Amino acid sequence: MTTIEKIKQQIKKNPIILYMKGSPSFPKCGFSAQAAKTLCSCGEKFAYIDVLENLDIRTELPKYANWPTFPQLWINEELIGGCDIITEMFINKKLQFLIKKTADKYR
Numbered sequence: 001m002t003t004i005e006k007i008k009q010q011i012k013k014n015p016i017i018l019y020m021k022g023s024p025s026f027p028k029c030g031f032s033a034q035a036a037k038t039l040c041s042c043g044e045k046f047a048y049i050d051v052l053e054n055l056d057i058r059t060e061l062p063k064y065a066n067w068p069t070f071p072q073l074w075i076n077e078e079l080i081g082g083c084d085i086i087t088e089m090f091i092n093k094k095l096q097f098l099i100k101k102t103a104d105k106y107r
């Protein structure tokens with residue numbers, strides 16, 4: 001399986017997935033920490049991939065997503081964006097709505 005195939009499989013299998021540096025409980029980047037904290041405050045489960053432990057994904061995902069930085073939030077197989085977009089959507093209550101709607105769909 002190629003790295004791109006692996007990424008596609010992860011995104012398809014996990015309706016809410018955050019590609020980040022570190023983990024939600026031990027982030028290794030301020031932007032990843034903020035993104036994970038914001039997602040956790042939405043109150044729903046989400047998957048995550050530590051790109052520091054998966055160098056192939058860290059290299060290939062920016063090309064696949066056409067998004068150069070981490071974190072990257074994907075919901076329903078669609079790239080939502082990085083930390084700034086996640087935070088802005090949270091402030092506007094759009095993130096909570098999208099997260100809840102997606103989680104309810106897969107319960």
